[in-house]
Amino acid sequence: MTFNSLTFLVFFAVVVFAHRLPLPWSVKKTNLLLASYVFYAAWNPPFVVLLWLSTVLDWWAARRVHEAKTEGARRGFMLVSVVTNLGLLAYFKYGGFVLENFAAGMNAAGIAWQAPEWDIILPVGISFYTFQTMSYTLDVYLRRSKPADSLLDFSLFVTFFPQLVAGPIVRPTDLLPQFAKPRTATPPQVLWGLMLMTLGLFQKTVIADGILAPTVDEVYAAKDLLAPTDAWLGTLAFSGQIFCDFAGYTTTAIGCSLVLGFSLVDNFRYPYAAIGFSDFWRRWHISLSTWLRDYLYVPLGGNRKGPARTYANLMITMLLGGLWHGAAWTFVVWGGLHGFYLCAERFLKGRIGHWAVWDRWLPRIGLALLTYALVNLTWVFFRAQDFDTAWRIISAMLLFDPGGKPLLDTWPVYATAATIGLMLLVHWTMRSRELHAEVQRLPAWLVGLTWGGMLFLIAITQSDSDAFIYFQF
Numbered sequence: 001m002t003f004n005s006l007t008f009l010v011f012f013a014v015v016v017f018a019h020r021l022p023l024p025w026s027v028k029k030t031n032l033l034l035a036s037y038v039f040y041a042a043w044n045p046p047f048v049v050l051l052w053l054s055t056v057l058d059w060w061a062a063r064r065v066h067e068a069k070t071e072g073a074r075r076g077f078m079l080v081s082v083v084t085n086l087g088l089l090a091y092f093k094y095g096g097f098v099l100e101n102f103a104a105g106m107n108a109a110g111i112a113w114q115a116p117e118w119d120i121i122l123p124v125g126i127s128f129y130t131f132q133t134m135s136y137t138l139d140v141y142l143r144r145s146k147p148a149d150s151l152l153d154f155s156l157f158v159t160f161f162p163q164l165v166a167g168p169i170v171r172p173t174d175l176l177p178q179f180a181k182p183r184t185a186t187p188p189q190v191l192w193g194l195m196l197m198t199l200g201l202f203q204k205t206v207i208a209d210g211i212l213a214p215t216v217d218e219v220y221a222a223k224d225l226l227a228p229t230d231a232w233l234g235t236l237a238f239s240g241q242i243f244c245d246f247a248g249y250t251t252t253a254i255g256c257s258l259v260l261g262f263s264l265v266d267n268f269r270y271p272y273a274a275i276g277f278s279d280f281w282r283r284w285h286i287s288l289s290t291w292l293r294d295y296l297y298v299p300l301g302g303n304r305k306g307p308a309r310t311y312a313n314l315m316i317t318m319l320l321g322g323l324w325h326g327a328a329w330t331f332v333v334w335g336g337l338h339g340f341y342l343c344a345e346r347f348l349k350g351r352i353g354h355w356a357v358w359d360r361w362l363p364r365i366g367l368a369l370l371t372y373a374l375v376n377l378t379w380v381f382f383r384a385q386d387f388d389t390a391w392r393i394i395s396a397m398l399l400f401d402p403g404g405k406p407l408l409d410t411w412p413v414y415a416t417a418a419t420i421g422l423m424l425l426v427h428w429t430m431r432s433r434e435l436h437a438e439v440q441r442l443p444a445w446l447v448g449l450t451w452g453g454m455l456f457l458i459a460i461t462q463s464d465s466d467a468f469i470y471f472q473f
Contacts, residue, residue, distance in 0.1 A: 001042035003197075003252045004205050011039065012256065019260055025182040029152055032260070036161035040125075047123040050088065055158045057084055058133045062140040062147045074141060081137040089130045092122055097327035125165030127324055131291055133158055136172045138295055145173050153179040162256040166249045168267040168287035175262070183261035192436065195451060196255030202454040203248030210461040211419050212241040215412045220383055220393070225404035231396035233408060235376050237416045238383045240423050243271070246285070270427040272375075275368045277341040280375060288324070292317050310346070315339040325382070330390060334381040341374060372424075 001008050015035045019028055041048050061081035068074040090098075099116070106113040136154070139145045148154040157176050163169075185193065219226065219234025226234075250267040257264045267286050274280035281289045297317045303310040315336065322335015377394065384390035395401040408416075430438070439447060 001039055003249065003256075004201055007042075011035075012259075016259060020184065026152065028182075029156055029179060032161075033152065033156045033159060036156070036159040036164060039161040040159065040164060043124045044121065047121075050123055050126070051129065051159055053088070054085065054129060054133045055155050057081060058137045058158075059148075059151055059154050062137045065137065065141050066147050078137060078141040082134060085130050085134050089126060092120055092126055094323075094327045095120055128167050128169055129158060129164060131169050131288075135169070135291065135295065139172055148172070148176055150179075160257075160262075162253040162260075163250070163264055166246070166253075167285075168250055168253070168265050169291055170264060170287070174265055178262050185259055185261040189258050189261065193255040193258030195439075195447075196258065197252050198255075198451060198454050198458070200248040200250070200252030200255060201458050203244040203251065205461045206454075206457045207419060207423075208241045208244035208248060210457075211415055212237040212244070215408065215416045216241055216383065218407065218412070220385075220389060222392075222407055225401060226393060226396040227404040227406045228396050228399055228402050229413075230404070230407045231393045232376075233413060233416050235380055235383075235393065235397065236420045238379050239272070239372075239376050240416075240420050242379065242382070243268070243423070270430050272372055272424055273368065273427040273431040274371050274375075275364055276371055277338065277345050277374075280371060281338075281342075288321070292321050296320065307350075311343045314342045314346070318342065330381045330384055330387065333390075334378050337378045337381070341378075 001011060015032070018031050018035075021028075023031075037048055037051070040051060058081055061077050064077040065074050068077060103113055136148075136157070140147055148157070153176055156179055157170070157172060160170075160175065215237040216234055219230055219237070222230075247268040250264075254264045254266070265287060269283040269286065271280055271283035274283050297313055300313040300316060301309050302313060316339075318335045318339030319332055320335070322331045322333070322338070325331045325334070377397070380390050380393050380397070384393065392401075396404055
């Protein structure tokens with residue numbers, strides 16, 4: 001069941017209706033928990049067992065960590081949670097990847113060995129809910145919070161359906177307290193939540209799938225040498241597609257939660273207006289970047305143990321962040337490039353960051369354009385299915401091999417260029433602003449007209465819409 005389906009609209013209407021009935025709060029939470037299991041089971045019912053396993057494991061481990069009398073016992077119970085959670089993630093997501101690479105290594109060493117076929121289905125959203133449940137046990141271990149008092153509340157925290165399969169990755173201190181007392185959305189919250197749902201679905205169905213996806217698919221499926229303009233347009237189109245697809249999901253999730261009376265954290269803050277790569281990761285997939293910072297980069301030592309260790313910690317964090325996205329070396333390269341960018345930025349800031357010239361508008365625009373261009377080079381490895389495709393596109397983009405014939409027709413070129421141009425304009429206009437505050441300043445008739453226009457375009461594009469890209473992670 002996906003947000004961009006009629007089935008979900010019916011499901012959500014039933015959930016909202018049940019949630020607003022005059023029932024005890026415990027009953028309402030039970031209804032939300034059951035609805036979350038139904039939502040997840042719509043993909044593959046047996047995988048609900050994994051949700052139960054993660055729930056029971058971390059509920060038990062966190063309480064044992066909290067009650068343990070010695071540091072060794074506390075660490076042991078924490079490791080039970082971490083090892084089991086990461087073990088399940090590794091088995092389902094990386095088992096085939098490990099076998100393929102082991103077989104390749106054996107063959108390279110002259111030993112003929114073929115890996116057995118790995119027919120394991122990847123549970124949707126396992127990367128997201130695994131990190132979410134782990135953060136609960138780790139926070140208790142680090143004494144940032146205490147175990148939840150209610151198993152019902154914790155179960156709902158693990159499985160809350162709006163953000164269950166593609167985030168944002170919610171911390172227990174953000175969501176668990178909201179389940180403690182009865183919450184019912186006010187009329188303004190319902191209205192704003194529905195508007196956010198519309199905006200998110202518009203980003204997904206109209207922009208990502210309707211306008212940009214055809215250009216991306218045509219360029220990245222090409223087997224012949226590409227013209228530089230086609231390679232750049234296909235990659236720029238993917239930069240817009242991946243943003244509108246993923247931000248569309250989380251915007252819809254935040255809207256769904258608000259209609260039910262709950263608040264989720266922002267996951268995107270206009271990332272293509274970033275000035276530098278640290279700024280980019282403060283704006284892109286914020287819940288993952290802060291998770292990696294707090295539970296990986298900082299425990300590794302962060303920037304507290306000298307420059308060399310800092311650079312190593314940055315690279316390790318981003319390489320593992322790339323691998324989190326997918327079991328393929330292209331994702332590792334994507335993460336490694338971002339790690340290199342962050343290291344280079346930190347090195348240069350230490351030497352020329354004090355220059356007053358960087359505070360002027362022209363150098364800042366130059367840095368922003370450079371950031372966006374280099375981010376787009378990394379997107380090639382994120383989108384390409386193999387290194388041959390990635391190299392073919394990179395070669396055309398960097399003019400290493402610019403002799404390809406034009407591939408795209410006139411309409412996709414104009415549509416992609418106009419869409420990406422408008423997206424960048426919106427990101428820069430909204431760079432330091434809040435959407436809710438800006439919408440409140442607009443006249444009601446303009447908001448209503450825009451809302452109606454988005455609903456109309458969603459309705460006529462809906463049949464061509466696909467599943468969200470991040471469901472595969």
